[in-house]
Amino acid sequence: MRVKHLLGHQSLKYKNALRATGEVIMPFKRPRPPPVPHATNSSSTSTLLSTNHEHKRLRRGCLHGIKAYILSAKIDGAEYEILIGEAEENGAELCKTPAEADIIVTAIGMKKRLERHIDWNMAKGKAVVRPDWIRDSVKKSEALPCGDYAAISDLLDSSIENCPESSSSQSQPPDQAEASTSQHQSTKESTLPDLVYEPRYKSRFACERYSPLICPNQDLVKELHIIKLAREMESEERSALSYSRAISAIKAFPEKIKSMSQISDIPYLGDKLTGMIQEFLSKSTISQARQLSSDTRYQTLISFTSVYGIGPHTARHLYDLGLRTFDDLSRYLGSDDNAEGSGGSFAWREGLRLRDELSVKIPRAEVEEMGRLVDNALQDILPGSESTICGGYRRGKLESNDVDIVFTHPQGQGNKANNMIARLVERMRKDGLITHTMHAPSVRSKGSLRPPTNHDGWDTLDKSLTIFNLPKTSPYYKGIHRRLDLIYAPREVYWTAVVGWTGSTMFERDLRLWAKQKGLKFDSSGITRRRDTKALYATSERDVFKLLELEWIEPRLRNADL
DNA sequence: CACCGCTTACC
């Protein structure tokens, strides 16, 4: 069962869950400028972009509404970051592929060179301008005529013809729908466009229900969540699962529950849960949840398990030893830990330092920035590779606890890409972007701290759990380390991997349960028939659903947890 | 009364 929640105190690394691959342990020359990648097409799919267009539409900049693609080739890394920042700050919508853009910004001045990155016929259908178009437009606070900035003389006429106009003087978007619902707390409602859909909540499977990020009964769900966590802390997994399912089912229910008669069609609400809901209707709280919230054991176990590598079992053990605070924990690990010969003094001291940073949530814009940097590194290693940011970001969360990126190799050549993960991580480590990788063998003596690349014979490694750090030149740089999960999937199973890593957790569990019931087996590395174990390959995300005989559910309606 | 997701990594 999963346990990690969020919590922002001080902390501590347990034994050897972390391996530093950069700073601290090995003195790599620190942050070099960001990669100077040559991204062309590549990169995230448009499904990603469907949810990301416009989050920060506070004031509209002079480039508002313009879809721009900035070609990083021939642009210095730092310069590239600045351009991206300027474009985004001024309202431009940055595209991951040139195909989606209205305007392409490039420092390349020769037709032949540009053709290596962008299809010529596509370029002729758009404006193609030099980077100073952005700078000058920002300076003048208006999107300037593209004709004056055409990157290539052959594209002058088409750039004039296809020059996009900013919509910065238009009226405001539909930003209502928040005053109407009497929602108290939650200072951050979704800024993403509202979803319109016909509710679906009666199925036993989360993968057949529409589960929005925030539901009308969010407060009820939060109370139940506390009880669920408590069950997890005590390793009462079946009980925890029941609460998870109830939470999941309620999340898909489209109305605020005002009377018990409404809930009869919601699955997974038996006697116990029904009673709790009844209590919640009259008191707006659930006594058991209130009680747990102020319970020392509960609080302590929650905080201990917030340390990477410490689960419920270890947390209870530490609690039984009498430890109650991170300071206690720190002291204990600092001494007793040595008895086991894993003197990770600085390693977990480092983990302690990082834990505070890792508890800080990541805004969408920064997630996207990280996605760009990963993709840039990816293009450098194997041009034509593709990547998709999955996880909570893809489901529309405004802030994420980490970033999950699934990527695959280019279409043509297949298994040239065996140690993709290792190569990508190594590349990003050298760039100063990845500072640590999780799943360290051990931190013991200095010898075992080897870079993530030399352990030979690990071609099968398909994912890497890392700690990432933006370059100082990035406009989003806050000096805060971030958790980054990189997942490699061979082309044939790319879309199942994307579905598998988009979540949410309950959605994934029910997807597998559903598949089993259909005589299939689903996991992020593919769909197989249980009979003959024959693999079924999906050619798109929707195809994954089709193969499983499921109706399509868009990522933003897969929020079956919380 | 049986079942409840499924895989990988470390110890």
Next chain:
DNA sequence: GGTAAG
């Protein structure tokens, strides 16, 4: 096999 993680 147990624990933790996704």
Next chain:
DNA sequence: GGTG
């Protein structure tokens, strides 16, 4: 703790 709920369900087929």
